[in-house]
Amino acid sequence: MDNLMTAQHAAGKVLVDPVFSVVKAAKDAAEKYGMEKVVNATAGTIYDDQERFSTFSTVADVMNDLSPAQMMNYAPIDGIPGYGEAAIKFVFGDSRPDSYLSAVATPGGTGALRHVFFNYADEGETILIPDWFWGPYRIIAGEFKRNVDTYQLFTKENNFNIESLQQKVLQMLKKQDRLVVLFNNPAHNPTGFSLNEEEWKATLEFFRDVAKDKSKHIVLLLDVAYMDYAGEPDKVREFFSLFGGLPENILVNVAFSMSKAFLAYGMRCGALIAISSSDKVIEEFQEAASYSNRANWSNVPRLPQELFVTLTNDSGLIERVNRERQQLRRMIEARAAIFTKEAKQLGLDFCPYTAGFFISIPSDNPQEQAKKLQEQYNIFLVPLKKGLRYAICSIPISKISGLAQKTKQVMEG
Amino acid sequence: MDNLMTAQHAAGKVLVDPVFSVVKAAKDAAEKYGMEKVVNATAGTIYDDQERFSTFSTVADVMNDLSPAQMMNYAPIDGIPGYGEAAIKFVFGDSRPDSYLSAVATPGGTGALRHVFFNYADEGETILIPDWFWGPYRIIAGEFKRNVDTYQLFTKENNFNIESLQQKVLQMLKKQDRLVVLFNNPAHNPTGFSLNEEEWKATLEFFRDVAKDKSKHIVLLLDVAYMDYAGEPDKVREFFSLFGGLPENILVNVAFSMSKAFLAYGMRCGALIAISSSDKVIEEFQEAASYSNRANWSNVPRLPQELFVTLTNDSGLIERVNRERQQLRRMIEARAAIFTKEAKQLGLDFCPYTAGFFISIPSDNPQEQAKKLQEQYNIFLVPLKKGLRYAICSIPISKISGLAQKTKQVMEG
Numbered sequence: 001m002d003n004l005m006t007a008q009h010a011a012g013k014v015l016v017d018p019v020f021s022v023v024k025a026a027k028d029a030a031e032k033y034g035m036e037k038v039v040n041a042t043a044g045t046i047y048d049d050q051e052r053f054s055t056f057s058t059v060a061d062v063m064n065d066l067s068p069a070q071m072m073n074y075a076p077i078d079g080i081p082g083y084g085e086a087a088i089k090f091v092f093g094d095s096r097p098d099s100y101l102s103a104v105a106t107p108g109g110t111g112a113l114r115h116v117f118f119n120y121a122d123e124g125e126t127i128l129i130p131d132w133f134w135g136p137y138r139i140i141a142g143e144f145k146r147n148v149d150t151y152q153l154f155t156k157e158n159n160f161n162i163e164s165l166q167q168k169v170l171q172m173l174k175k176q177d178r179l180v181v182l183f184n185n186p187a188h189n190p191t192g193f194s195l196n197e198e199e200w201k202a203t204l205e206f207f208r209d210v211a212k213d214k215s216k217h218i219v220l221l222l223d224v225a226y227m228d229y230a231g232e233p234d235k236v237r238e239f240f241s242l243f244g245g246l247p248e249n250i251l252v253n254v255a256f257s258m259s260k261a262f263l264a265y266g267m268r269c270g271a272l273i274a275i276s277s278s279d280k281v282i283e284e285f286q287e288a289a290s291y292s293n294r295a296n297w298s299n300v301p302r303l304p305q306e307l308f309v310t311l312t313n314d315s316g317l318i319e320r321v322n323r324e325r326q327q328l329r330r331m332i333e334a335r336a337a338i339f340t341k342e343a344k345q346l347g348l349d350f351c352p353y354t355a356g357f358f359i360s361i362p363s364d365n366p367q368e369q370a371k372k373l374q375e376q377y378n379i380f381l382v383p384l385k386k387g388l389r390y391a392i393c394s395i396p397i398s399k400i401s402g403l404a405q406k407t408k409q410v411m412e413g
Numbered sequence: 414m415d416n417l418m419t420a421q422h423a424a425g426k427v428l429v430d431p432v433f434s435v436v437k438a439a440k441d442a443a444e445k446y447g448m449e450k451v452v453n454a455t456a457g458t459i460y461d462d463q464e465r466f467s468t469f470s471t472v473a474d475v476m477n478d479l480s481p482a483q484m485m486n487y488a489p490i491d492g493i494p495g496y497g498e499a500a501i502k503f504v505f506g507d508s509r510p511d512s513y514l515s516a517v518a519t520p521g522g523t524g525a526l527r528h529v530f531f532n533y534a535d536e537g538e539t540i541l542i543p544d545w546f547w548g549p550y551r552i553i554a555g556e557f558k559r560n561v562d563t564y565q566l567f568t569k570e571n572n573f574n575i576e577s578l579q580q581k582v583l584q585m586l587k588k589q590d591r592l593v594v595l596f597n598n599p600a601h602n603p604t605g606f607s608l609n610e611e612e613w614k615a616t617l618e619f620f621r622d623v624a625k626d627k628s629k630h631i632v633l634l635l636d637v638a639y640m641d642y643a644g645e646p647d648k649v650r651e652f653f654s655l656f657g658g659l660p661e662n663i664l665v666n667v668a669f670s671m672s673k674a675f676l677a678y679g680m681r682c683g684a685l686i687a688i689s690s691s692d693k694v695i696e697e698f699q700e701a702a703s704y705s706n707r708a709n710w711s712n713v714p715r716l717p718q719e720l721f722v723t724l725t726n727d728s729g730l731i732e733r734v735n736r737e738r739q740q741l742r743r744m745i746e747a748r749a750a751i752f753t754k755e756a757k758q759l760g761l762d763f764c765p766y767t768a769g770f771f772i773s774i775p776s777d778n779p780q781e782q783a784k785k786l787q788e789q790y791n792i793f794l795v796p797l798k799k800g801l802r803y804a805i806c807s808i809p810i811s812k813i814s815g816l817a818q819k820t821k822q823v824m825e826g
Contacts, residue, residue, distance in 0.1 A: 266715030
């Protein structure tokens with residue numbers, strides 16, 4: 001497509017956002033047929049079993065106590081005092097990696113991911129992501145003319161496909177000396193898969209081996225947006241202790257978001273955290289991320305940063321939030337239990353779900369099948385490249401039973 | 414500088430932020446010597462004459478009425494329903510240009526500027542800004558390897574230097590077919606200068622003439638961050654009506670920010686508005702800006718968008734905010750009157766101030782003089798490339814008298 005006024009590089013930019021368009025269709029259907037006849041399985045936000053938007057009362061209480069300046073004044077570019085350390089403390093918990101650590105505030109997880117895609121890959125280079133992936137990864141790469149390639153996340157037996165990951169990494173490192181490899185873990189979007197400790201150990205052993213070639217520079221990017229719905233807070237953080245003491249040519253970047261962890265999606269606050277055995281790499285990280293903050297959005301919203309620092313520095317408050325979150329996690333688990341049980345009984349294949357907001361069903365024709373689910377059953381979900389994604393975070397338990405069967409029916413004919 | 418882990422393009426990125434470092438020094442001095450002995454003239458935020466951070470009670474009241482979902486849920490990528498139209502209505506008022514218009518939500522003015530620098534210039538191209546300029550323009554350009562060049566904003570007689578602007582534009586258009594030209598107007602940061610109607614007419618006549626060559630594509634970027642402190646709301650908007658009916662190869666982009674207009678700096682909400690005689694250019698703008706939103710920060714904070722839509726759609730509320738803002742404007746005017754009167758009496762040259770947050774004094778040695786003002790008088794201000802910037806928005810009226818004299822003393826010796 002030709003450009004009119006934009007620069008050459010921006011010619012033909014078009015945002016196709018499958019989530020927001022299906023959201024609208026679901027809303028229209030609910031108005032036409034009544035809420036009770038419609039299953040809205042699109043949005044990655046938690047609704048309770050009465051289909052009400054969920055928030056944490058603890059967060060609201062802390063917000064009520066903030067002063068006008070805490071809500072309205074600028075924040076420093078990197079984050080308010082204490083924010084970075086609070087993010088490191090919250091994200092790693094008792095499993096803090098034994099390495100140099102640093103954190104910069106970002107507007108949600110997207111802001112953090114953007115910095116890594118931009119600052120750790122050059123134009124024309126390729127970033128490695130799993131083949132089941134959150135669509136915006138491709139959009140972020142596209143903005144900056146970075147390419148994405150995929151590895152197969154699962155074997156045929158639905159186990160972690162480390163061979164595919166290894167093969168792709170080695171293949172790509174023949175072409176480029178720097179490589180960003182992305183993991184969305186634990187409670188992967190869109191499948192709910194989590195690597196176990198053995199799988200992480202094998203993965204890191206592989207990267208240690210690759211890093212023996214000092215001309216190679218590897219950035220392991222962990223998107224942990226759904227971590228706090230993957231299980232008990234301490235337990236789901238244990239894998240982080242494996243990231244200490246890696247070779248200096250492996251940098252680990254963790255994209256943290258308050259969106260899901262604190263149900264503060266629209267507040268746009270998160271952090272990019274770096275783990276490295278080299279203080280110089282950390283310093284370089286800090287400079288690059290601060291510069292990118294200043295250049296793209298100036299500073300990160302102050303209000304959610306104040307919330308976060310207050311909450312995480314008060315053991316009583318953080319326990320209260322954890323209890324509230326645990327209730328919602330159990331609510332989602334109960335929904336998932338029904339769906340997966342029925343799917344197994346029917347022989348409906350689904351990706352290896354351990355926890356989280358989404359369950360995905362592999363399909364060769366997701367667009368068509370998603371359309372049929374809409375037309376025949378008023379079930380609204382997001383068709384992915386490789387399957388159908390049910391956002392069980394937003395479907396009340398009363399509407400879960402039968403979804404597997406309807407999905408199977410649509411897929412068979 | 415060599416890079417360690419970053420991509421080649423990001424090698425040696427270092428953020429030098431003169432404002433935030435001087436802010437810290439001022440805070441330290443206030444703790445050491447007492448607040449009353451220190452003049453903190455650094456921060457571009459309004460403090461009242463009792464040195465309290467200013468906010469609008471109307472904004473706080475509206476905020477108290479927002480629902481949890483209005484504060485916490487995601488916003489659509491472009492902005493919540495009605496936000497774009499509300500931004501257009503607020504920014505243009507009764508002087509809406511007779512053209513196609515469109516708006517996309519952004520995190521503050523910086524987010525809007527970033528989109529223009531990125532989407533309307535290619536790597537290696539040059540963006541034209543005034544020689545008195547807000548430092549981050551250079552940082553934004555640097556992030557994306559765009560260059561900046563400057564035109565002289567003032568003649569020797571302290572009038573608008575349209576000749577310099579014309580000369581630079583013609584010179585640059587010999588080298589590139591696309592050109593972004595930035596205006597920070599009205600109440601320019603850092604000088605408080607505003608173009609009058611005749612100056613705008615002459616400027617637009619020049620660009621209409623340039624645009625007769627259809628191979629040239631001009632983007633006029635108006636940063637209006639300080640507009641609402643430039644005078645009466647209707648009056649300061651009048652110049653916008655001149656931007657209707659421009660040739661199709663001139664696109665006007667307006668960077669709007671809630672930061673100053675609603676004293677919601679840290680909420681990070683603004684908009685990029687486009688004015689064009691071509692619906693296709695507007696469509697292209699909308700697609701490029703939406704894509705860039707998705708790729709950089711996903712969506713813009715919802716809470717301030719809800720505030721803005723509620724406020725601007727209620728004539729009672731917007732009048733209340735306007736009255737609150739008018740009080741602060743008069744407070745700043747009273748400070749400026751003292752400073753400029755004393756400067757004139759002393760023969761201290763200052764840039765042609767009409768209104769706004771800042772007064773600047775031309776200097777050949779601003780770094781040194783700013784240091785002396787700190788050491789000798791505990792006056793903390795931001796040294797610019799071309800002078801000294803007093804943020805009179807934040808200095809209480811009781812501390813204004815004498816500043817001009819101390820500045821003159823330091824400059825003379």
